[in-house]
Amino acid sequence: METAEAGGKSITGVLLPRCHLCGEVPENGIRGGIRIRKTFICEKCESHIVSLQAGGSKYQMVLEQLKKIW
């Protein structure tokens, strides 16, 4: 699936958010994740964060990244 990456001008009124954590653009666009202020996080990373809440150093790392956003 080609996106705006190639040209950047093929998008007409379509918002293609890029995940702040993994850098991916979800297929569902803005519906494929959540927006936090000006930052977008895809649902994969969102569920990843939720699953990390069991604890661990990785969760702390993600938290640190999110703190920069929030």
Ligand SMILES: [Zn+2]
């Ligand atoms: Zn992501």
